[in-house]
Amino acid sequence: MHEERMKKQTVAVVALAFAGAASAQEVVKIGHASGVTGPVAYFGKDDENGARMAVEALNARGVVIGGKKVRFELVAEDDAADPKQATAVAQKLVDARVNAVVGHETSGTTIPASKIYHDAGIPQISPASTSPKYTQQGFNTAFRVVANDIQLGRALGGYAVKGLGARRVAVVDDRTAYGQGLVTEFSKGLQQQGATIVAKEFTNDKATDFSAILTKIRAANPDLVFFGGMSAVAGPMLRQMKQLGMNVKMMGGDGICSDEIFKLSGGTMTDGQVVCAEAGGVEEAGKPALDNFRAAYKKRFGVDVQIIAPYSYDAVMAIAAAMVKAGSAAPAKYLPELANIRYKGVTGEIAFDQRGDIRDGTITLYTFKSGRRTVVAVTK
Missing domain, CATH: 3.40.50.2300 (Response regulator)
Structure with missing residues:
Protein backbone atom coordinates (compact mmCIF):
# COMPACT_ATOMS: atom_id res chain seq x y z
CA MET A 1 0.00 0.00 0.00
CA HIS A 2 2.81 2.34 0.98
CA GLU A 3 4.75 1.44 -2.21
CA GLU A 4 1.66 2.05 -4.36
CA ARG A 5 1.14 5.50 -2.81
CA MET A 6 4.83 6.31 -3.40
CA LYS A 7 4.49 5.26 -7.07
CA LYS A 8 1.44 7.51 -7.51
CA GLN A 9 3.26 10.42 -5.90
CA THR A 10 6.28 9.85 -8.16
CA VAL A 11 4.07 9.74 -11.26
CA ALA A 12 2.32 12.95 -10.12
CA VAL A 13 5.67 14.72 -9.57
CA VAL A 14 6.95 13.62 -13.00
CA ALA A 15 3.66 14.71 -14.62
CA LEU A 16 3.94 18.10 -12.93
CA ALA A 17 7.55 18.43 -14.07
CA PHE A 18 6.53 17.69 -17.68
CA ALA A 19 3.60 20.09 -17.39
CA GLY A 20 5.98 22.75 -16.13
CA ALA A 21 8.39 22.09 -19.00
CA ALA A 22 5.54 22.26 -21.53
CA SER A 23 4.34 25.51 -19.98
CA ALA A 24 7.86 26.97 -20.12
CA GLN A 25 8.15 26.06 -23.82
CA GLU A 26 4.95 27.95 -24.58
CA VAL A 27 6.48 31.28 -23.47
CA VAL A 28 8.50 33.07 -26.16
CA LYS A 29 10.81 35.66 -24.64
CA ILE A 30 11.57 38.78 -26.68
CA GLY A 31 14.50 40.64 -25.16
CA HIS A 32 14.53 44.40 -25.54
CA ALA A 33 17.30 46.88 -24.75
CA SER A 34 17.34 50.67 -25.01
CA GLY A 35 18.24 53.70 -22.92
CA VAL A 36 15.08 54.37 -20.91
CA THR A 37 17.15 56.50 -18.53
CA GLY A 38 19.91 58.94 -19.42
CA PRO A 39 20.20 61.69 -22.04
CA VAL A 40 18.09 60.04 -24.75
CA ALA A 41 15.44 58.42 -22.54
CA TYR A 42 12.62 59.91 -24.64
CA PHE A 43 13.87 57.85 -27.61
CA GLY A 44 14.53 54.78 -25.45
CA LYS A 45 11.05 54.70 -23.96
CA ASP A 46 9.54 55.19 -27.41
CA ASP A 47 11.58 52.21 -28.60
CA GLU A 48 10.47 50.00 -25.69
CA ASN A 49 6.81 51.04 -26.04
CA GLY A 50 6.77 49.97 -29.68
CA ALA A 51 8.06 46.50 -28.79
CA ARG A 52 5.55 46.25 -25.93
CA MET A 53 2.69 47.11 -28.29
CA ALA A 54 3.77 44.33 -30.65
CA VAL A 55 3.94 41.74 -27.86
CA GLU A 56 0.47 42.76 -26.66
CA ALA A 57 -0.90 42.55 -30.22
CA LEU A 58 0.61 39.08 -30.75
CA ASN A 59 -0.85 37.80 -27.48
CA ALA A 60 -4.28 39.24 -28.32
CA ARG A 61 -4.09 37.47 -31.69
CA GLY A 62 -3.17 34.08 -30.19
CA VAL A 63 -0.13 33.02 -32.23
CA VAL A 64 0.46 29.33 -32.96
CA ILE A 65 4.04 28.14 -33.53
CA GLY A 66 4.68 24.51 -34.48
CA GLY A 67 1.09 23.56 -33.61
CA LYS A 68 1.25 25.10 -30.13
CA LYS A 69 -0.34 28.32 -28.97
CA VAL A 70 2.37 30.52 -27.45
CA ARG A 71 2.49 33.54 -25.20
CA PHE A 72 5.03 36.26 -25.93
CA GLU A 73 6.80 38.00 -23.07
CA LEU A 74 8.86 41.20 -23.29
CA VAL A 75 12.04 41.10 -21.23
CA ALA A 76 13.00 44.78 -21.18
CA GLU A 77 16.36 46.08 -19.97
CA ASP A 78 17.79 49.60 -19.67
CA ASP A 79 21.25 50.19 -21.17
CA ALA A 80 21.13 53.98 -20.45
CA ALA A 81 22.61 54.48 -23.97
CA ASP A 82 25.97 53.51 -22.43
CA PRO A 83 28.21 50.95 -24.26
CA LYS A 84 29.49 49.34 -21.03
CA GLN A 85 26.00 48.98 -19.62
CA ALA A 86 24.86 47.61 -22.99
CA THR A 87 27.25 44.65 -22.83
CA ALA A 88 26.13 43.87 -19.26
CA VAL A 89 22.49 44.03 -20.38
CA ALA A 90 23.23 41.82 -23.40
CA GLN A 91 24.74 39.14 -21.17
CA LYS A 92 21.73 39.41 -18.84
CA LEU A 93 19.35 38.80 -21.77
CA VAL A 94 21.44 35.84 -22.95
CA ASP A 95 21.38 34.39 -19.42
CA ALA A 96 17.58 34.88 -19.37
CA ARG A 97 17.46 32.61 -22.45
CA VAL A 98 15.54 35.06 -24.60
CA ASN A 99 14.48 33.75 -28.01
CA ALA A 100 15.31 37.03 -29.78
CA VAL A 101 16.47 40.57 -29.10
CA VAL A 102 15.09 43.86 -30.37
CA GLY A 103 17.70 46.55 -29.72
CA HIS A 104 19.82 48.33 -29.05
CA GLU A 105 18.84 51.92 -29.72
CA THR A 106 22.17 53.63 -30.48
CA SER A 107 25.05 52.42 -32.64
CA GLY A 108 27.46 52.80 -29.70
CA THR A 109 25.44 50.28 -27.67
CA THR A 110 24.31 48.01 -30.51
CA ILE A 111 27.77 47.21 -31.88
CA PRO A 112 29.42 45.87 -28.66
CA ALA A 113 26.23 44.04 -27.63
CA SER A 114 25.91 42.35 -31.03
CA LYS A 115 28.97 40.14 -30.46
CA ILE A 116 27.44 38.75 -27.27
CA TYR A 117 24.19 37.85 -29.06
CA HIS A 118 26.11 36.37 -31.97
CA ASP A 119 28.26 34.20 -29.70
CA ALA A 120 25.03 32.93 -28.08
CA GLY A 121 23.34 32.39 -31.48
CA ILE A 122 20.47 34.79 -30.66
CA PRO A 123 19.01 36.84 -33.54
CA GLN A 124 19.03 40.61 -32.97
CA ILE A 125 17.16 43.32 -34.84
CA SER A 126 18.09 46.92 -34.13
CA PRO A 127 15.18 49.28 -34.77
CA ALA A 128 17.31 52.43 -34.70
CA SER A 129 21.10 52.04 -34.95
CA THR A 130 22.47 53.29 -38.25
CA SER A 131 26.27 52.79 -38.15
CA PRO A 132 27.41 50.66 -41.12
CA LYS A 133 29.87 48.89 -38.77
CA TYR A 134 27.03 47.01 -37.07
CA THR A 135 26.24 44.85 -40.11
CA GLN A 136 29.80 44.87 -41.48
CA GLN A 137 31.04 42.57 -38.68
CA GLY A 138 29.84 39.46 -40.50
CA PHE A 139 27.42 38.33 -37.77
CA ASN A 140 24.57 36.29 -39.28
CA THR A 141 22.45 37.17 -36.22
CA ALA A 142 22.56 40.96 -36.79
CA PHE A 143 19.75 42.79 -38.62
CA ARG A 144 18.31 46.30 -38.76
CA VAL A 145 14.99 47.70 -39.98
CA VAL A 146 16.20 51.23 -40.83
CA ALA A 147 18.55 52.63 -43.47
CA ASN A 148 22.20 52.98 -42.44
CA ASP A 149 24.43 56.06 -42.25
CA GLY A 280 12.91 55.26 -42.35
CA GLY A 281 9.57 56.79 -43.13
CA VAL A 282 6.75 55.69 -45.39
CA GLU A 283 5.82 56.74 -48.88
CA GLU A 284 2.29 57.88 -49.70
CA ALA A 285 0.75 54.38 -49.98
CA GLY A 286 1.93 53.41 -46.49
CA LYS A 287 0.65 56.49 -44.64
CA PRO A 288 -2.77 55.10 -43.54
CA ALA A 289 -1.17 52.10 -41.74
CA LEU A 290 1.37 54.32 -39.99
CA ASP A 291 -1.33 56.86 -39.03
CA ASN A 292 -3.39 54.01 -37.51
CA PHE A 293 -0.34 52.86 -35.56
CA ARG A 294 0.30 56.39 -34.25
CA ALA A 295 -3.33 56.68 -33.08
CA ALA A 296 -3.19 53.27 -31.34
CA TYR A 297 0.11 54.20 -29.69
CA LYS A 298 -1.30 57.50 -28.39
CA LYS A 299 -4.33 55.66 -27.00
CA ARG A 300 -2.15 53.02 -25.32
CA PHE A 301 0.58 55.24 -23.83
CA GLY A 302 -0.95 58.73 -23.74
CA VAL A 303 1.94 60.31 -25.67
CA ASP A 304 2.85 60.76 -29.35
CA VAL A 305 5.28 58.50 -31.19
CA GLN A 306 8.80 59.99 -31.25
CA ILE A 307 10.56 58.05 -34.03
CA ILE A 308 11.53 54.50 -33.11
CA ALA A 309 8.27 52.86 -31.89
CA PRO A 310 6.93 51.72 -35.31
CA TYR A 311 10.32 50.18 -36.15
CA SER A 312 10.62 48.26 -32.89
CA TYR A 313 7.00 47.13 -33.40
CA ASP A 314 7.83 45.84 -36.90
CA ALA A 315 11.03 44.19 -35.62
CA VAL A 316 9.04 42.10 -33.09
CA MET A 317 6.40 41.26 -35.71
CA ALA A 318 9.03 40.16 -38.26
CA ILE A 319 10.63 37.88 -35.65
CA ALA A 320 7.24 36.34 -34.81
CA ALA A 321 6.49 35.82 -38.51
CA ALA A 322 9.84 34.01 -38.95
CA MET A 323 9.09 31.78 -35.95
CA VAL A 324 5.65 30.87 -37.34
CA LYS A 325 7.14 30.08 -40.75
CA ALA A 326 9.86 27.92 -39.19
CA GLY A 327 7.42 26.22 -36.82
CA SER A 328 9.81 26.94 -33.97
CA ALA A 329 10.89 29.73 -31.62
CA ALA A 330 14.34 28.15 -31.24
CA PRO A 331 16.89 30.71 -32.51
CA ALA A 332 18.85 28.26 -34.67
CA LYS A 333 15.66 27.02 -36.34
CA TYR A 334 13.95 30.31 -37.18
CA LEU A 335 17.12 32.34 -37.99
CA PRO A 336 17.22 31.19 -41.68
CA GLU A 337 13.56 32.22 -42.07
CA LEU A 338 14.30 35.63 -40.53
CA ALA A 339 17.19 36.19 -42.94
CA ASN A 340 14.80 35.57 -45.87
CA ILE A 341 11.68 37.19 -44.39
CA ARG A 342 9.35 39.39 -46.42
CA TYR A 343 6.98 40.93 -43.93
CA LYS A 344 4.63 43.82 -44.65
CA GLY A 345 4.94 46.07 -41.61
CA VAL A 346 3.61 49.47 -40.65
CA THR A 347 6.90 51.02 -41.83
CA GLY A 348 6.89 49.17 -45.17
CA GLU A 349 8.23 45.80 -46.28
CA ILE A 350 10.74 44.19 -43.93
CA ALA A 351 13.30 42.27 -46.00
CA PHE A 352 17.04 42.04 -45.40
CA ASP A 353 20.08 41.90 -47.69
CA GLN A 354 22.95 39.45 -47.18
CA ARG A 355 24.50 41.65 -44.49
CA GLY A 356 21.30 42.09 -42.51
CA ASP A 357 20.59 45.64 -43.68
CA ILE A 358 17.04 46.58 -44.66
CA ARG A 359 16.44 46.38 -48.41
CA ASP A 360 15.32 49.61 -50.12
CA GLY A 361 15.39 51.56 -46.86
CA THR A 362 13.62 54.90 -46.97
CA ILE A 363 14.83 58.19 -45.52
CA THR A 364 12.58 61.06 -44.39
CA LEU A 365 13.81 64.64 -44.38
CA TYR A 366 12.25 66.99 -41.83
CA THR A 367 12.39 70.58 -40.70
CA PHE A 368 10.67 72.21 -37.71
CA LYS A 369 7.89 74.79 -37.64
CA SER A 370 6.61 76.21 -34.35
CA GLY A 371 8.78 73.61 -32.61
CA ARG A 372 7.10 70.65 -34.37
CA ARG A 373 8.57 68.30 -36.95
CA THR A 374 7.32 68.80 -40.50
CA VAL A 375 8.05 66.41 -43.37
CA VAL A 376 10.09 67.87 -46.23
CA ALA A 377 10.39 64.72 -48.36
CA VAL A 378 10.55 60.90 -48.29
CA THR A 379 13.35 59.50 -50.42
CA LYS A 380 15.36 56.30 -51.04
Whole structure:
Protein backbone atom coordinates (compact mmCIF):
# COMPACT_ATOMS: atom_id res chain seq x y z
CA MET A 1 0.00 0.00 0.00
CA HIS A 2 2.81 2.34 0.98
CA GLU A 3 4.75 1.44 -2.21
CA GLU A 4 1.66 2.05 -4.36
CA ARG A 5 1.14 5.50 -2.81
CA MET A 6 4.83 6.31 -3.40
CA LYS A 7 4.49 5.26 -7.07
CA LYS A 8 1.44 7.51 -7.51
CA GLN A 9 3.26 10.42 -5.90
CA THR A 10 6.28 9.85 -8.16
CA VAL A 11 4.07 9.74 -11.26
CA ALA A 12 2.32 12.95 -10.12
CA VAL A 13 5.67 14.72 -9.57
CA VAL A 14 6.95 13.62 -13.00
CA ALA A 15 3.66 14.71 -14.62
CA LEU A 16 3.94 18.10 -12.93
CA ALA A 17 7.55 18.43 -14.07
CA PHE A 18 6.53 17.69 -17.68
CA ALA A 19 3.60 20.09 -17.39
CA GLY A 20 5.98 22.75 -16.13
CA ALA A 21 8.39 22.09 -19.00
CA ALA A 22 5.54 22.26 -21.53
CA SER A 23 4.34 25.51 -19.98
CA ALA A 24 7.86 26.97 -20.12
CA GLN A 25 8.15 26.06 -23.82
CA GLU A 26 4.95 27.95 -24.58
CA VAL A 27 6.48 31.28 -23.47
CA VAL A 28 8.50 33.07 -26.16
CA LYS A 29 10.81 35.66 -24.64
CA ILE A 30 11.57 38.78 -26.68
CA GLY A 31 14.50 40.64 -25.16
CA HIS A 32 14.53 44.40 -25.54
CA ALA A 33 17.30 46.88 -24.75
CA SER A 34 17.34 50.67 -25.01
CA GLY A 35 18.24 53.70 -22.92
CA VAL A 36 15.08 54.37 -20.91
CA THR A 37 17.15 56.50 -18.53
CA GLY A 38 19.91 58.94 -19.42
CA PRO A 39 20.20 61.69 -22.04
CA VAL A 40 18.09 60.04 -24.75
CA ALA A 41 15.44 58.42 -22.54
CA TYR A 42 12.62 59.91 -24.64
CA PHE A 43 13.87 57.85 -27.61
CA GLY A 44 14.53 54.78 -25.45
CA LYS A 45 11.05 54.70 -23.96
CA ASP A 46 9.54 55.19 -27.41
CA ASP A 47 11.58 52.21 -28.60
CA GLU A 48 10.47 50.00 -25.69
CA ASN A 49 6.81 51.04 -26.04
CA GLY A 50 6.77 49.97 -29.68
CA ALA A 51 8.06 46.50 -28.79
CA ARG A 52 5.55 46.25 -25.93
CA MET A 53 2.69 47.11 -28.29
CA ALA A 54 3.77 44.33 -30.65
CA VAL A 55 3.94 41.74 -27.86
CA GLU A 56 0.47 42.76 -26.66
CA ALA A 57 -0.90 42.55 -30.22
CA LEU A 58 0.61 39.08 -30.75
CA ASN A 59 -0.85 37.80 -27.48
CA ALA A 60 -4.28 39.24 -28.32
CA ARG A 61 -4.09 37.47 -31.69
CA GLY A 62 -3.17 34.08 -30.19
CA VAL A 63 -0.13 33.02 -32.23
CA VAL A 64 0.46 29.33 -32.96
CA ILE A 65 4.04 28.14 -33.53
CA GLY A 66 4.68 24.51 -34.48
CA GLY A 67 1.09 23.56 -33.61
CA LYS A 68 1.25 25.10 -30.13
CA LYS A 69 -0.34 28.32 -28.97
CA VAL A 70 2.37 30.52 -27.45
CA ARG A 71 2.49 33.54 -25.20
CA PHE A 72 5.03 36.26 -25.93
CA GLU A 73 6.80 38.00 -23.07
CA LEU A 74 8.86 41.20 -23.29
CA VAL A 75 12.04 41.10 -21.23
CA ALA A 76 13.00 44.78 -21.18
CA GLU A 77 16.36 46.08 -19.97
CA ASP A 78 17.79 49.60 -19.67
CA ASP A 79 21.25 50.19 -21.17
CA ALA A 80 21.13 53.98 -20.45
CA ALA A 81 22.61 54.48 -23.97
CA ASP A 82 25.97 53.51 -22.43
CA PRO A 83 28.21 50.95 -24.26
CA LYS A 84 29.49 49.34 -21.03
CA GLN A 85 26.00 48.98 -19.62
CA ALA A 86 24.86 47.61 -22.99
CA THR A 87 27.25 44.65 -22.83
CA ALA A 88 26.13 43.87 -19.26
CA VAL A 89 22.49 44.03 -20.38
CA ALA A 90 23.23 41.82 -23.40
CA GLN A 91 24.74 39.14 -21.17
CA LYS A 92 21.73 39.41 -18.84
CA LEU A 93 19.35 38.80 -21.77
CA VAL A 94 21.44 35.84 -22.95
CA ASP A 95 21.38 34.39 -19.42
CA ALA A 96 17.58 34.88 -19.37
CA ARG A 97 17.46 32.61 -22.45
CA VAL A 98 15.54 35.06 -24.60
CA ASN A 99 14.48 33.75 -28.01
CA ALA A 100 15.31 37.03 -29.78
CA VAL A 101 16.47 40.57 -29.10
CA VAL A 102 15.09 43.86 -30.37
CA GLY A 103 17.70 46.55 -29.72
CA HIS A 104 19.82 48.33 -29.05
CA GLU A 105 18.84 51.92 -29.72
CA THR A 106 22.17 53.63 -30.48
CA SER A 107 25.05 52.42 -32.64
CA GLY A 108 27.46 52.80 -29.70
CA THR A 109 25.44 50.28 -27.67
CA THR A 110 24.31 48.01 -30.51
CA ILE A 111 27.77 47.21 -31.88
CA PRO A 112 29.42 45.87 -28.66
CA ALA A 113 26.23 44.04 -27.63
CA SER A 114 25.91 42.35 -31.03
CA LYS A 115 28.97 40.14 -30.46
CA ILE A 116 27.44 38.75 -27.27
CA TYR A 117 24.19 37.85 -29.06
CA HIS A 118 26.11 36.37 -31.97
CA ASP A 119 28.26 34.20 -29.70
CA ALA A 120 25.03 32.93 -28.08
CA GLY A 121 23.34 32.39 -31.48
CA ILE A 122 20.47 34.79 -30.66
CA PRO A 123 19.01 36.84 -33.54
CA GLN A 124 19.03 40.61 -32.97
CA ILE A 125 17.16 43.32 -34.84
CA SER A 126 18.09 46.92 -34.13
CA PRO A 127 15.18 49.28 -34.77
CA ALA A 128 17.31 52.43 -34.70
CA SER A 129 21.10 52.04 -34.95
CA THR A 130 22.47 53.29 -38.25
CA SER A 131 26.27 52.79 -38.15
CA PRO A 132 27.41 50.66 -41.12
CA LYS A 133 29.87 48.89 -38.77
CA TYR A 134 27.03 47.01 -37.07
CA THR A 135 26.24 44.85 -40.11
CA GLN A 136 29.80 44.87 -41.48
CA GLN A 137 31.04 42.57 -38.68
CA GLY A 138 29.84 39.46 -40.50
CA PHE A 139 27.42 38.33 -37.77
CA ASN A 140 24.57 36.29 -39.28
CA THR A 141 22.45 37.17 -36.22
CA ALA A 142 22.56 40.96 -36.79
CA PHE A 143 19.75 42.79 -38.62
CA ARG A 144 18.31 46.30 -38.76
CA VAL A 145 14.99 47.70 -39.98
CA VAL A 146 16.20 51.23 -40.83
CA ALA A 147 18.55 52.63 -43.47
CA ASN A 148 22.20 52.98 -42.44
CA ASP A 149 24.43 56.06 -42.25
CA ILE A 150 25.82 55.54 -45.75
CA GLN A 151 22.32 56.06 -47.17
CA LEU A 152 21.44 58.71 -44.58
CA GLY A 153 24.67 60.70 -44.94
CA ARG A 154 24.52 60.76 -48.73
CA ALA A 155 20.87 61.86 -48.72
CA LEU A 156 21.70 64.67 -46.25
CA GLY A 157 24.81 65.70 -48.20
CA GLY A 158 22.81 65.92 -51.40
CA TYR A 159 20.00 67.91 -49.78
CA ALA A 160 22.44 70.31 -48.07
CA VAL A 161 23.67 71.45 -51.46
CA LYS A 162 20.62 71.01 -53.71
CA GLY A 163 17.88 71.82 -51.19
CA LEU A 164 19.56 74.37 -48.94
CA GLY A 165 22.15 75.82 -51.29
CA ALA A 166 24.99 75.21 -48.82
CA ARG A 167 28.51 75.64 -50.18
CA ARG A 168 30.57 76.18 -47.01
CA VAL A 169 29.86 73.65 -44.26
CA ALA A 170 31.20 73.12 -40.73
CA VAL A 171 30.96 69.60 -39.25
CA VAL A 172 30.86 68.63 -35.56
CA ASP A 173 30.62 65.13 -34.10
CA ASP A 174 30.06 63.91 -30.55
CA ARG A 175 32.79 61.20 -30.69
CA THR A 176 30.23 58.36 -30.48
CA ALA A 177 30.11 55.57 -33.08
CA TYR A 178 26.88 57.11 -34.35
CA GLY A 179 28.11 60.71 -34.50
CA GLN A 180 31.45 59.97 -36.14
CA GLY A 181 29.95 57.54 -38.64
CA LEU A 182 27.25 59.98 -39.68
CA VAL A 183 29.68 62.89 -40.14
CA THR A 184 31.98 60.66 -42.23
CA GLU A 185 29.19 59.62 -44.60
CA PHE A 186 27.66 63.11 -44.75
CA SER A 187 31.08 64.57 -45.63
CA LYS A 188 31.40 62.12 -48.54
CA GLY A 189 27.92 62.99 -49.80
CA LEU A 190 28.61 66.71 -49.44
CA GLN A 191 31.92 66.63 -51.28
CA GLN A 192 30.38 64.60 -54.12
CA GLN A 193 28.10 67.61 -54.63
CA GLY A 194 31.07 69.99 -54.82
CA ALA A 195 30.63 71.76 -51.47
CA THR A 196 33.51 72.52 -49.09
CA ILE A 197 34.04 71.58 -45.43
CA VAL A 198 35.46 74.75 -43.86
CA ALA A 199 35.72 73.54 -40.24
CA LYS A 200 35.91 70.18 -38.45
CA GLU A 201 35.32 70.10 -34.71
CA PHE A 202 34.24 67.58 -32.09
CA THR A 203 32.62 67.56 -28.67
CA ASN A 204 31.23 64.71 -26.54
CA ASP A 205 27.75 63.34 -25.91
CA LYS A 206 27.51 64.89 -22.43
CA ALA A 207 28.91 68.34 -23.21
CA THR A 208 27.03 71.55 -22.35
CA ASP A 209 29.55 74.29 -23.25
CA PHE A 210 30.38 74.78 -26.93
CA SER A 211 31.72 78.35 -26.88
CA ALA A 212 35.29 77.35 -27.92
CA ILE A 213 34.31 75.24 -30.93
CA LEU A 214 31.51 77.60 -32.00
CA THR A 215 33.89 80.58 -31.92
CA LYS A 216 36.25 78.69 -34.27
CA ILE A 217 33.33 77.72 -36.51
CA ARG A 218 32.00 81.28 -36.63
CA ALA A 219 35.43 82.46 -37.84
CA ALA A 220 35.22 80.00 -40.76
CA ASN A 221 31.97 81.68 -41.89
CA PRO A 222 29.94 78.57 -42.82
CA ASP A 223 26.41 78.71 -44.20
CA LEU A 224 25.51 75.39 -42.54
CA VAL A 225 26.60 73.49 -39.40
CA PHE A 226 26.23 69.71 -39.57
CA PHE A 227 26.07 67.95 -36.19
CA GLY A 228 26.55 64.21 -35.72
CA GLY A 229 24.96 63.49 -32.35
CA MET A 230 21.77 63.69 -30.32
CA SER A 231 19.21 66.38 -29.40
CA ALA A 232 20.52 66.54 -25.81
CA VAL A 233 23.68 68.19 -27.19
CA ALA A 234 22.26 69.85 -30.33
CA GLY A 235 19.62 71.83 -28.37
CA PRO A 236 22.07 73.65 -26.07
CA MET A 237 24.42 74.11 -29.06
CA LEU A 238 21.66 75.93 -30.95
CA ARG A 239 21.08 78.17 -27.93
CA GLN A 240 24.76 79.08 -27.80
CA MET A 241 24.88 79.65 -31.56
CA LYS A 242 22.10 82.21 -31.07
CA GLN A 243 24.06 83.88 -28.25
CA LEU A 244 27.08 84.18 -30.56
CA GLY A 245 24.97 85.73 -33.31
CA MET A 246 25.33 82.69 -35.61
CA ASN A 247 22.18 82.72 -37.69
CA VAL A 248 23.05 79.65 -39.74
CA LYS A 249 21.14 76.44 -40.33
CA MET A 250 21.90 73.20 -38.49
CA MET A 251 21.58 69.79 -40.08
CA GLY A 252 21.79 66.33 -38.52
CA GLY A 253 20.53 62.76 -38.54
CA ASP A 254 17.74 61.01 -36.66
CA GLY A 255 19.50 61.71 -33.35
CA ILE A 256 18.31 65.33 -33.49
CA CYS A 257 15.04 64.58 -35.30
CA SER A 258 12.71 64.96 -32.32
CA ASP A 259 10.47 67.77 -31.08
CA GLU A 260 12.60 67.65 -27.91
CA ILE A 261 15.25 69.71 -29.71
CA PHE A 262 13.06 72.82 -29.58
CA LYS A 263 12.66 72.53 -25.80
CA LEU A 264 16.36 71.77 -25.36
CA SER A 265 17.28 74.87 -27.38
CA GLY A 266 15.39 76.93 -24.82
CA GLY A 267 12.96 77.94 -27.56
CA THR A 268 15.69 79.74 -29.53
CA MET A 269 15.42 77.46 -32.58
CA THR A 270 13.70 79.33 -35.41
CA ASP A 271 11.33 77.91 -38.03
CA GLY A 272 13.24 76.09 -40.77
CA GLN A 273 16.60 76.51 -39.01
CA VAL A 274 17.10 72.78 -38.39
CA VAL A 275 16.89 70.08 -41.06
CA CYS A 276 17.25 66.45 -40.07
CA ALA A 277 16.79 63.01 -41.58
CA GLU A 278 15.16 59.97 -40.05
CA ALA A 279 16.28 56.55 -41.22
CA GLY A 280 12.91 55.26 -42.35
CA GLY A 281 9.57 56.79 -43.13
CA VAL A 282 6.75 55.69 -45.39
CA GLU A 283 5.82 56.74 -48.88
CA GLU A 284 2.29 57.88 -49.70
CA ALA A 285 0.75 54.38 -49.98
CA GLY A 286 1.93 53.41 -46.49
CA LYS A 287 0.65 56.49 -44.64
CA PRO A 288 -2.77 55.10 -43.54
CA ALA A 289 -1.17 52.10 -41.74
CA LEU A 290 1.37 54.32 -39.99
CA ASP A 291 -1.33 56.86 -39.03
CA ASN A 292 -3.39 54.01 -37.51
CA PHE A 293 -0.34 52.86 -35.56
CA ARG A 294 0.30 56.39 -34.25
CA ALA A 295 -3.33 56.68 -33.08
CA ALA A 296 -3.19 53.27 -31.34
CA TYR A 297 0.11 54.20 -29.69
CA LYS A 298 -1.30 57.50 -28.39
CA LYS A 299 -4.33 55.66 -27.00
CA ARG A 300 -2.15 53.02 -25.32
CA PHE A 301 0.58 55.24 -23.83
CA GLY A 302 -0.95 58.73 -23.74
CA VAL A 303 1.94 60.31 -25.67
CA ASP A 304 2.85 60.76 -29.35
CA VAL A 305 5.28 58.50 -31.19
CA GLN A 306 8.80 59.99 -31.25
CA ILE A 307 10.56 58.05 -34.03
CA ILE A 308 11.53 54.50 -33.11
CA ALA A 309 8.27 52.86 -31.89
CA PRO A 310 6.93 51.72 -35.31
CA TYR A 311 10.32 50.18 -36.15
CA SER A 312 10.62 48.26 -32.89
CA TYR A 313 7.00 47.13 -33.40
CA ASP A 314 7.83 45.84 -36.90
CA ALA A 315 11.03 44.19 -35.62
CA VAL A 316 9.04 42.10 -33.09
CA MET A 317 6.40 41.26 -35.71
CA ALA A 318 9.03 40.16 -38.26
CA ILE A 319 10.63 37.88 -35.65
CA ALA A 320 7.24 36.34 -34.81
CA ALA A 321 6.49 35.82 -38.51
CA ALA A 322 9.84 34.01 -38.95
CA MET A 323 9.09 31.78 -35.95
CA VAL A 324 5.65 30.87 -37.34
CA LYS A 325 7.14 30.08 -40.75
CA ALA A 326 9.86 27.92 -39.19
CA GLY A 327 7.42 26.22 -36.82
CA SER A 328 9.81 26.94 -33.97
CA ALA A 329 10.89 29.73 -31.62
CA ALA A 330 14.34 28.15 -31.24
CA PRO A 331 16.89 30.71 -32.51
CA ALA A 332 18.85 28.26 -34.67
CA LYS A 333 15.66 27.02 -36.34
CA TYR A 334 13.95 30.31 -37.18
CA LEU A 335 17.12 32.34 -37.99
CA PRO A 336 17.22 31.19 -41.68
CA GLU A 337 13.56 32.22 -42.07
CA LEU A 338 14.30 35.63 -40.53
CA ALA A 339 17.19 36.19 -42.94
CA ASN A 340 14.80 35.57 -45.87
CA ILE A 341 11.68 37.19 -44.39
CA ARG A 342 9.35 39.39 -46.42
CA TYR A 343 6.98 40.93 -43.93
CA LYS A 344 4.63 43.82 -44.65
CA GLY A 345 4.94 46.07 -41.61
CA VAL A 346 3.61 49.47 -40.65
CA THR A 347 6.90 51.02 -41.83
CA GLY A 348 6.89 49.17 -45.17
CA GLU A 349 8.23 45.80 -46.28
CA ILE A 350 10.74 44.19 -43.93
CA ALA A 351 13.30 42.27 -46.00
CA PHE A 352 17.04 42.04 -45.40
CA ASP A 353 20.08 41.90 -47.69
CA GLN A 354 22.95 39.45 -47.18
CA ARG A 355 24.50 41.65 -44.49
CA GLY A 356 21.30 42.09 -42.51
CA ASP A 357 20.59 45.64 -43.68
CA ILE A 358 17.04 46.58 -44.66
CA ARG A 359 16.44 46.38 -48.41
CA ASP A 360 15.32 49.61 -50.12
CA GLY A 361 15.39 51.56 -46.86
CA THR A 362 13.62 54.90 -46.97
CA ILE A 363 14.83 58.19 -45.52
CA THR A 364 12.58 61.06 -44.39
CA LEU A 365 13.81 64.64 -44.38
CA TYR A 366 12.25 66.99 -41.83
CA THR A 367 12.39 70.58 -40.70
CA PHE A 368 10.67 72.21 -37.71
CA LYS A 369 7.89 74.79 -37.64
CA SER A 370 6.61 76.21 -34.35
CA GLY A 371 8.78 73.61 -32.61
CA ARG A 372 7.10 70.65 -34.37
CA ARG A 373 8.57 68.30 -36.95
CA THR A 374 7.32 68.80 -40.50
CA VAL A 375 8.05 66.41 -43.37
CA VAL A 376 10.09 67.87 -46.23
CA ALA A 377 10.39 64.72 -48.36
CA VAL A 378 10.55 60.90 -48.29
CA THR A 379 13.35 59.50 -50.42
CA LYS A 380 15.36 56.30 -51.04
